[in-house]
Amino acid sequence: MQDTFRHQGLRKRLVQELRDLGIKDAKVLQAIEKIPRHFFIEGTFEEDAYENKPFSIGRGQTISNPFTVAYQTELLEVKANDKILEIGTGSGYQAAVLAELQADVFTIERHQPLHHKAKKMFDFFEYQNIQTFYGDGFKGLPNHAPFDKIIITAAAPEIPKILLTQLKINGIMVVPLGDGETQEMLKITRLDKNEFEKETFSTFTFVPMLKGIVD
Numbered sequence: 001m002q003d004t005f006r007h008q009g010l011r012k013r014l015v016q017e018l019r020d021l022g023i024k025d026a027k028v029l030q031a032i033e034k035i036p037r038h039f040f041i042e043g044t045f046e047e048d049a050y051e052n053k054p055f056s057i058g059r060g061q062t063i064s065n066p067f068t069v070a071y072q073t074e075l076l077e078v079k080a081n082d083k084i085l086e087i088g089t090g091s092g093y094q095a096a097v098l099a100e101l102q103a104d105v106f107t108i109e110r111h112q113p114l115h116h117k118a119k120k121m122f123d124f125f126e127y128q129n130i131q132t133f134y135g136d137g138f139k140g141l142p143n144h145a146p147f148d149k150i151i152i153t154a155a156a157p158e159i160p161k162i163l164l165t166q167l168k169i170n171g172i173m174v175v176p177l178g179d180g181e182t183q184e185m186l187k188i189t190r191l192d193k194n195e196f197e198k199e200t201f202s203t204f205t206f207v208p209m210l211k212g213i214v215d
Helices: 005-020 026-034 046-050 066-076 093-100 112-125 161-165
Strands: 055-058 061-063 083-087 104-109 130-134 147-152 167-177 183-190 196-204
Touching: 005 026, 005 046, 005 066, 026 066, 026 093, 055 112, 066 093, 066 147, 066 167, 066 183, 066 196, 083 093, 093 104, 093 112, 093 130, 104 112, 112 130, 161 167
Parallel strands: 083 104, 083 147, 104 130, 147 167
Antiparallel strands: 055 061, 167 183, 183 196
């Protein structure tokens, strides 16, 4: 795998496109400019990897378009050393963005082949701040809770209550909610043990969040 000057130029162009679309967080844009997205995508032309569009990664899953990744990450308000739970590792690209923001990432994937593949990618990049788990995202990681932030990268039919209990007070969850063709992006802030503030943002399209694990 190579990351050439041409790839780096394509990323600069992509970052400018994301700015034009309204992404303002400089650190998020820097992370996207640094990470070679074409490493996370197979079976496509490398230049296509820097178009603002999703790609299939197998198992009926996709790598989200860069704008969606940037949008969710910006809503998450990531700070260095934040402990973040990601539901849906997928290709590993979103987790890599969080890792570049110096968060401690705990990421769950229900498809075992995708889990193994992403883990190899994290090892390749030598990320020391990503821990991978093969499991059911609906259950979260109670043994590692609570988390400062939780990000769900699949369309949740409802807000998973178990995951809300794994969020710290003043913690933030970002989740695309809905079981139709499009979902509303929600930002949920835990105000105290039983009270949550919900904010609704733009609509997006995600693959559905499903229960259980798949070999």
